[in-house]
Amino acid sequence: MSSTGSTYGGSGVGAGDTHQATVRDTDVLGVSPVPAEHLVAEYVEDLGVFDPIVGKAQAIITRYPQSRSALLPMLHLVQSVEGRVSQAGIQFCAAQLDLTAAEVSAVATFYTMYKRKTCGEHLVSVCTNTLCAVLGGDDIYKALGEHLGSDGKKLGHNETAGEPGEPGSITLEHAECLAACDLGPVIQVNYEFFDNQTPESAVALVDALRAGEKPAPTRGAPLRDFRTAELELAGFWPEDEADYRATVDGPSAAVETLRGAKLAEDRGWTAVPYPDDVPLPEVEKK
Amino acid sequence: MTEPTTAPGPNKPAPVTPVLTKRWLSPTSWSIKTYEQLEGYTALRKALGGTPEQLVELVKASGLRGRGGAGFPAGVKWSFMPPNEDKPHYLVINADEGEPGTCKDIPLMMADPHSLIEGCVIASYAMRSHHCFIYVRGEALHCIRRLNAAVREAKAAGYLGTNILGSGFDLEITVHAGAGAYICGEETALLDSLEGRRGQPRLKPPFPAAAGLYAAPTTVNNVETIASVPFIVNGGSDWFRTMGTEKSPGPKIYSISGHVTNPGQFEAPLGTTLRELLELAGGMKDGIPLKFWTPGGSSTPMFTAEHLDVPLDFEGAAGAGSMLGTTAVMVFNDTVSVPWAVMKWTQFYEHESCGKCTPCREGTYWLTGILERMVAGQGTPADIETLLDICDNILGRSFCALGDGAVSPITSGIKYFRDEFLALCDQNAKTSAPALAGAHS
Numbered sequence: 207m208s209s210t211g212s213t214y215g216g217s218g219v220g221a222g223d224t225h226q227a228t229v230r231d232t233d234v235l236g237v238s239p240v241p242a243e244h245l246v247a248e249y250v251e252d253l254g255v256f257d258p259i260v261g262k263a264q265a266i267i268t269r270y271p272q273s274r275s276a277l278l279p280m281l282h283l284v285q286s287v288e289g290r291v292s293q294a295g296i297q298f299c300a301a302q303l304d305l306t307a308a309e310v311s312a313v314a315t316f317y318t319m320y321k322r323k324t325c326g327e328h329l330v331s332v333c334t335n336t337l338c339a340v341l342g343g344d345d346i347y348k349a350l351g352e353h354l355g356s357d358g359k360k361l362g363h364n365e366t367a368g369e370p371g372e373p374g375s376i377t378l379e380h381a382e383c384l385a386a387c388d389l390g391p392v393i394q395v396n397y398e399f400f401d402n403q404t405p406e407s408a409v410a411l412v413d414a415l416r417a418g419e420k421p422a423p424t425r426g427a428p429l430r431d432f433r434t435a436e437l438e439l440a441g442f443w444p445e446d447e448a449d450y451r452a453t454v455d456g457p458s459a460a461v462e463t464l465r466g467a468k469l470a471e472d473r474g475w476t477a478v479p480y481p482d483d484v485p486l487p488e489v490e491k492k
Numbered sequence: 493m494t495e496p497t498t499a500p501g502p503n504k505p506a507p508v509t510p511v512l513t514k515r516w517l518s519p520t521s522w523s524i525k526t527y528e529q530l531e532g533y534t535a536l537r538k539a540l541g542g543t544p545e546q547l548v549e550l551v552k553a554s555g556l557r558g559r560g561g562a563g564f565p566a567g568v569k570w571s572f573m574p575p576n577e578d579k580p581h582y583l584v585i586n587a588d589e590g591e592p593g594t595c596k597d598i599p600l601m602m603a604d605p606h607s608l609i610e611g612c613v614i615a616s617y618a619m620r621s622h623h624c625f626i627y628v629r630g631e632a633l634h635c636i637r638r639l640n641a642a643v644r645e646a647k648a649a650g651y652l653g654t655n656i657l658g659s660g661f662d663l664e665i666t667v668h669a670g671a672g673a674y675i676c677g678e679e680t681a682l683l684d685s686l687e688g689r690r691g692q693p694r695l696k697p698p699f700p701a702a703a704g705l706y707a708a709p710t711t712v713n714n715v716e717t718i719a720s721v722p723f724i725v726n727g728g729s730d731w732f733r734t735m736g737t738e739k740s741p742g743p744k745i746y747s748i749s750g751h752v753t754n755p756g757q758f759e760a761p762l763g764t765t766l767r768e769l770l771e772l773a774g775g776m777k778d779g780i781p782l783k784f785w786t787p788g789g790s791s792t793p794m795f796t797a798e799h800l801d802v803p804l805d806f807e808g809a810a811g812a813g814s815m816l817g818t819t820a821v822m823v824f825n826d827t828v829s830v831p832w833a834v835m836k837w838t839q840f841y842e843h844e845s846c847g848k849c850t851p852c853r854e855g856t857y858w859l860t861g862i863l864e865r866m867v868a869g870q871g872t873p874a875d876i877e878t879l880l881d882i883c884d885n886i887l888g889r890s891f892c893a894l895g896d897g898a899v900s901p902i903t904s905g906i907k908y909f910r911d912e913f914l915a916l917c918d919q920n921a922k923t924s925a926p927a928l929a930g931a932h933s
Contacts, residue, residue, distance in 0.1 A: 269666050271623065277688030278688060281671065282671070313689060313690055317673050318672030331631075382840055385632065387820065388756045397630070397631050397633035426633065443640065456637075458602040459516070462754075463516065463599040466508050466745075466758030467514065469508055477505065477735060484731070486725075488546075
């Protein structure tokens with residue numbers, strides 16, 4: 207009689223009616239505080255905003271043997287349109303990849319770089335992991351929070367000063383280790399590096415951003431905005447060759463990066479030179 | 493086995509041995525023009541003249557060990573790839589650098605992306621792969637840009653694409669941006685992420701060589717590992733072994749950060765000690781004494797001033813109770829509170845725990861809560877035992893190495909600096925009843 211049968215492994219212990227079978231069904235709709243039409247109807251967003259990027263979305267898919275691999279870059283792509291991953295963005299990716307919105311949503315909410323609230327023109331990320339923090343990263347984050355706050359309220363993590371997306375608006379976040387520890391404390395603006403910062407230099411940096419300036423990063427391409435960075439993360443680069451080279455050739459040779467190589471050059475230290483004509487090892491043919 | 497060729501004396505290598513870093517000083521070192529002028533793509537020609545088996549044998553003989561932290565012999569890993577091509581083979585480069593303190597792959601990819609690309613082509617040829625993915629941490633945008641440019645240049649020059657240099661070998665390289673998740677540095681989580689899923693680790697076995705990307709044979713290697721390959725092809729395994737130790741041969745990029753006069757990247761033979769590295773980095777900043785340091789990122793148990801002469805190779809670091817990790821040497825002076833530093837690292841692991849397994853997800857949450865309470869001056873003497881007990885329930889019981897790494901700072905911090913943790917408890921003994929751990933959130 208029981209629909210549950212025996213347990214896994216063949217034991218009869220515990221077989222019988224489940225608890226669920228012994229109680230009446232709850233009228234979920236009846237007790238829900240949300241109107242029924244919102245619970246049962248699948249809400250389809252207007253995806254028109256993404257019409258211009260359909261071609262790009264399809265281009266991402268062609269890079270991979272299986273289409274689902276395109277999801278992470280495609281989420282970067284939708285962020286380049288809206289400055290965040292919205293419900294519409296999720297539905298757009300799902301439609302392009304033949305996934306459910308739930309599958310896309312599960313991925314979008316897992317990763318830190320996908321923002322649920324619209325980002326400012328610039329995203330300012332302050333490393334507050336241990337090493338940067340001890341060198342001043344915590345002070346920088348605090349100073350920026352206070353400086354960018356308003357009405358006596360500090361600007362918090364993932365909050366935006368100014369109208370999101372408008373010129374001069376800035377989203378602030380504290381970030382985990384940004385892999386530039388020899389250059390700490392570091393800040394990234396739209397993922398371009400500003401190395402060896404202080405609270406004062408950081409405040410001056412955000413003031414310049416708010417004034418519409420584009421200060422040059424220590425390492426990275428000439429500064430653009432958050433949405434352009436997201437477009438690049440999706441794998442789309444400036445089409446104009448000169449612009450493209452300018453981004454690629456943006457500086458990277460920090461003193462710290464080159465320290466060991468420079469020291470070796472100054473002292474005449476080198477690795478042992480290669481021997482002449484080293485053949486590949488012989489192996490038996492299989 | 494190859495006989496060790498390293499001997500002290502006249503053959504002792506220089507304190508800094510630029511190999512991977514030797515082009516970094518050149519103007520536009522990232523361009524193919526500079527790369528080709530400095531021996532670039534000569535190793536590829538040589539490799540394509542040989543067989544895949546010869547290349548696997550060469551890398552085995554060189555003793556090259558994985559530079560991403562675990563130190564697994566690269567040639568042995570390559571040899572796990574099946575000899576047939578029933579399914580496509582994939583080479584995936586782990587460029588998701590994010591271990592706290594680690595900053596070697598990002599400068600490498602910025603300064604010399606072609607060395608990685610050339611290494612990818614050689615390694616793909618050796619493993620019969622025709623599609624290689626470079627999974628780069630999303631925050632490393634300038635690296636992604638340089639790698640894309642390098643792929644473009646290499647393709648135009650015939651080093652990538654179809655029938656490379658007339659050899660009949662085809663290879664595509666796709667540069668893939670991550671999206672901000674430390675866990676994706678774990679190789680199976682990286683593969684899930686590359687498949688467009690949440691980056692959560694997979695059960696092993698099957699190992700990636702049997703069922704990796706798209707359930708096909710896959711090898712995942714670190715950036716520095718693969719960038720070393722062209723040099724090994726050109727110089728040979730004996731040359732590679734003129735640096736480093738018998739079991740840990742070769743040069744290694746040591747990243748020195750924190751309270752030193754001249755922090756930066758120093759490529760030195762494996763087995764170099766912190767005493768020697770500090771000398772290269774100009775000593776402790778402002779003369780303030782060393783208190784604690786990590787040999788290879790926050791997941792490697794910390795060392796103290798007692799460990800200045802530990803040889804920093806895989807065996808030396810392990811023999812002294814830590815791990816070599818990524819040779820991310822973070823140096824902290826006397827002014828830094830160990831419990832505070834440990835709390836900051838633990839907050840990191842709590843944030844980055846993927847949530848898949850209970851010991852790590854719940855454990856890092858409670859560890860953070862207790863440490864925050866202690867650092868706020870509200871610890872109890874029982875807290876230290878509670879911390880160690882939780883660590884015991886995470887270490888070896890988590891799904892992947894993230895959990896193991898998360899306990900390293902705590903257990904090593906308490907081992908060497910228990911008094912500092914106790915001092916936080918003493919402060920509390922004078923005040924009122926303790927708040928419950930976790931009550932902060």
